[in-house]
Amino acid sequence: MPEEINVIQPAPVVRDEYGMFAHPDIPDFDEGDGDKCKAWIAAQRLQVKMVELEYHSDEAVSERYFEAGEPDCSYWEPDRPEGDGWFCLAIHDTDDGPVCWWARRAPSLQREAEAVAAGKDFCGACGDGCGSCQVAGESPKVTP
Numbered sequence: 001m002p003e004e005i006n007v008i009q010p011a012p013v014v015r016d017e018y019g020m021f022a023h024p025d026i027p028d029f030d031e032g033d034g035d036k037c038k039a040w041i042a043a044q045r046l047q048v049k050m051v052e053l054e055y056h057s058d059e060a061v062s063e064r065y066f067e068a069g070e071p072d073c074s075y076w077e078p079d080r081p082e083g084d085g086w087f088c089l090a091i092h093d094t095d096d097g098p099v100c101w102w103a104r105r106a107p108s109l110q111r112e113a114e115a116v117a118a119g120k121d122f123c124g125a126c127g128d129g130c131g132s133c134q135v136a137g138e139s140p141k142v143t144p
Helices: 034-044 060-068 107-117
Strands: 004-006 048-052 087-092 099-105 141-143
Touching: 034 048
Parallel strands: 004 141
Antiparallel strands: 048 099, 087 099
16 A cells, blocks of 8 residues: 655745744654654655845845844745745744745656646656556555
8 A cells, every 4th residue: 555645735824923934734843853854855855945044135134133132033034945836844043043944846746746736646657647557556645
């Protein structure tokens, strides 16, 4: 029986009073869970990029945060990476200041994402989400 993967989808970014956010469908990883996090990202077939407030395109935003000495970064709108399909996974604080994790389906997997978004089971073998190919029963089942 194929393993079922619940594919994370873009969600509205609702930040807390300090400007932090965690996607509602991201697992609750603890500090030190780097390997678990990497395995989840791989299973999700995501490309991820981290954007740091410290290196924001508008230097005034970075200066405001670090000069204030307060944990509030709610005014920061993280720079979105170039290209299509990016959505926010998390905005959280680190020892070096707030970071934003952006994610998107790896560009080579766009057909898979489109099949899933259309409500089709994607077998991972034929590439169109038909689910009727010979090896469909052996491939992971991807569901929205």
